[in-house]
Amino acid sequence: MLRRAAAATNPSFSAASAEAACVLLNNATTRMSRVWGSVFASTSKSSAFFSSSSVALNDASESFSSKSSSTPIAIFARTTTTTTTKLTTNNTNKRTYASQAKAVDALFKRPLPHKTQEQLIKSAQRFGPKRPGLIAVKAGMTCDWDEWGKRHPLTVLWIDDNQIVQVKTEENEGYSAVQVGSGYKKPKSVTKPELGHFIKAQVPIKRFLSEFRVTPPTMKMYKEDEEGDDDDDNNNLDVETVEIKGAREYKVGEELNANHFFAGQYVDVQGVTSGKGFAGPMKRWGFSGQPASHGNTKKHRAHGSIGQCQDPGRVFKGKKMAGQMGGRKRTVQNCFVYKIDSERNLVYVRGQVPGRKGSIVKVRDALRKRATVEELEAQIGQIGVTIAPKSSKDPYSAYNKD
Template identity: 60%
Template structure:
């Protein structure tokens, strides 16, 4: 079980196959990804994992505590850190660079990111409700969800009831995404299909657990 990488979602593009079918692709840029720390099951942490950082920052852009964290490990200052659980033989030494060559075209990966925030939305947009009648006596309740209650027993609204509320902004994972192409010169990974999040947001990409 290998470590993953942190990539920046730069946007989407497309390609065409021999039959002329359009193939949607998401472009992921692995920006200066580097191993910052390693954890082993035999050490104080008690489990095998690799801490990966991406991007770069100036010393004046971080606190003294954050600066000391990178100085003690003799690595470059990173924009953010994340951790990947690995097997014992998959732990990499701090300072190891992770590039687009870490992945290969034709393999499957899991991509995790934060979905786009939609703000406060009604039940029709948030949950796909059909809504209420447009006429025949209905007034000012066309997009409302309707009754949410029970009878006197249980006399309450169950937890998890689908209602209006904040939509988006949640961590989601696209499993078994197909790696269409890898550009080692520009550190780009082209993944078939969509990936959660806005353009410019960081996503975690690692080998698929199901394939």
């Protein structure tokens, strides 16, 4: 196309041929400018390339101006000049965005105010350190009878090959956390960045990843000076290293199994509820519905009025109506760990948890009912099947004759 259009620069061609060549060259140069713009946008030679091209084409367009008013070379010259301007603007925007990202990153890594840091240390010392959770598969439900003869519904959670993939520290990322991976995934099913992430950690390719905040073994305590300097940047403050009892360092590649918990403690289980699709108000919210007779027709399972009249003349936010039911992330707190089977990596939790059979859930120490450091050190790591101790309260004491 370029060769045919370039023939229009020959003075022996007619005006009609020149006009036809203008159209051809205009289409070709527009396409080529887009291609060259995308190819050379990431190189440092793009600006010089388009600048030199635009100068040469401007000179050529002046010699061709006598044949046609809308020369294709001039059009291409203007196109390349516009492309050069756009590339320069994009590079400027990229530099601006990069500087903004660095500023946000620096702000995120900024140390916490000393008063907030002191509160975190006191909380860790009082309630115990935060430990990483586990990624489990909901295997189903069963039941068991305790020594009192009481029946307990249990949810079976399978801990599928959990490993630590990444450890984040306050010095590098600005906070302490552990990234846990679970399951297995084929190498052809992951992207190159994900593959490099697992190769760097020297762990097998994981199907699921989740991040849990943890308490570091040592934390910095900032003390105010005698003048009571209240500096949020922690400048000119004395620093004292405080050791957190029960906290430890986690290493990349470390395996986590069912022994991470112990029978008798409480955990929080997070999962995605079973999707029910579009449901009416009776199924979704438990509405009683409308009368079956006495003049009511076609609206037996529908809700009633959804608002007032002209004042306020709108439906309030959060009104319970028909809509999508299920498929939401929910957390069940204070689930009692009834039994631990370390040989099969099974955790038996009393009650129900969100999700269907085979769904993925996250299990971590209960936030409101934490186990003490002494209990964790004494109970964790037991081999075999362990069951929660017998309850001291007799569930059938009300039926005793004495």
